[in-house]
Amino acid sequence: MSEHQHADQVLSVRDLTKSFRVSGGKTLRALDGINLDLARGETLGLVGESGCGKSTLARTLMMLERPDSGSVTFDGIDPFGLKGKDLLTFRRRVQMVFQDPYASLNSRMTAAEIIAEPWRTHKTLHGSRADRDMRVRGLLDLVGLGAKAFGKYPQEFSGGQRQRIGIARALALDPEVIICDEPVSALDLSVQAQVLNLLNDLQRELKISYVFISHDLSVVRHVADRVAVMYLGRIIENGPTEPVFDRASHHYTAALMSAAPKLRDSQRGERILLKGEVPSPLNPPSGCRFRTRCAAATEICAEQRPPLSLDVLVPGHVAECHHPRIDEQQSALSHA
Template sequence: MENLVEIKNLKKYFSTPRGELHAVDNVTLNIEKGKTIGIVGESGCGKSTLGKTLMRLYNPTSGEILYNGEDIANMPTKKFKKNYRSSIQMIFQDPYASLDPRMSVLQLIEEPIKVNKKGLSKAEATVKAKEMMDLVGLAARLEGSYPHELDGGRRQRIGIARALSLDPDFIVCDEPVSALDVSIQAQILNLLQDLQKERNLTYMFITHDMSVVKHISDDIAVMYLGRLIEKCPANEIFKNTIHPYSQALLSAIPIPNVHVKKERMILKGELTSPIDPKPCCRFAARCPYTMNECMEKEPELRELKPNHFVACHCAEQFVK
């Protein structure tokens, strides 16, 4: 399968008074065309920063982002906006904060079409915006409504319509259902999957909800403090979890049955600081299997099973 996006040794550091914060540190990842890769991990692990760096909302510190074979990470901003901005879009986490409260639904969806100068007249842009409303399930009667007048599900549909209005190939979905009720979450997830089939879209789906990511993803990548620590097909990570941190994440998934007891992996110890981290395993302080090597050397991502990559010094003992 052809790769649409190839990320090579991508880094994004932020300067702080105490040093360099390693938000995304040496991430290498491929995303196949027409597929969905889920990015999971706890808050602060660098998931959203990775997505925003791919979008060029943040300029990377170093590394490459190949989109259809061309490096967009080091591309001049003007050239990127002209050639690739329309092709790479984002659905933001908060469907209220990401919308201008002074603009109506129709105006919000028209805006990206006008800003990116798609060669459409004002009337044609309006027709296109109405088509997007219909595509994502927004009733025509809501054209003049404002974000504060709508519920979370409808607001998120506006965000999806805005992203789709430029006919992209790749969409970064940054926790697009975390702020929604469970019933609305299912509607939005089904909508995203239907649109993917219809338009052959490629998704990066960022979330901390393992049940959601299992439902929508083809592959899953687990991040911890800026590092990619495990990547494999979605079904494989639930059948054969290798990295101890991934094991802890899966053990935290609640079971909807009060009569079933589940053994949970309780992590102890303090989080390692992401500011100028030492060259060792960043999970070592919380890992129950820590060895001397873990405190002396940072593990590299390596393939332990076909298409199953893990960054852990003691990973072999968990391979089934």
């Protein structure tokens, strides 16, 4: 976990929306009023079921999708207002580590060529060939591969080693933010730990900020300073990692945590079974989008979008819920 949680803010997302036209002339609203902040040197874990909007949010932060409304700012700069050379220069600040280390590397390029490719794309490949090679070797050393990997091809590496090459490529442009999209899900457990430790070490050394997307909640608990929980295009809970995991305020968050065997075993909790299926994002429920599966839902949940409820014991821990679990927990504590 990062030690720079209280550093200055590098990323701010406000009221972000993004919709797509799908077959039949229908509209799918993938992001519906997203609000996020990311501090310099911090890791923000982004979790939620498949189809909740995590990948769309990642692509928007990478400026691969243009939002319908709302704002994304990096150090106060709106990247969607930039054009040409200014936009290309800005893109260096945000890079990505992809989920599949086997598909994300060009099998016809050596490790050295893959790592140097961003310099060619962004026209920052200055100096002699020897200078470039020295920089590549420095990045290989930084990710724990060493000079022996320089002239090898992706098929000559293991999955964990390939992911290290992907990380080195992401680092080549000295980014401030790296979007990690399920970066260890395709790796064996022992290799996962090595890659996660590498990311943690790089963060401490380089003061990088991560947006860490993962289905593995135990991994998120290990690496994230804060966690944002998504459901049908909304962030329904957001806060420091320990409070979100240990005393979830939103009923969906509690169910999500209870479904992870490693977390349930460590917390000695019972599995919370949700009723029904995830509603279609083409026709989400009115009011609270989770209400059709929530045991605590009442009439107001169908009529009004939930307000932000605050955890009075933990600054920055908020949830969108008419009947937050945290109220019950705090009431029980006050009567203990």
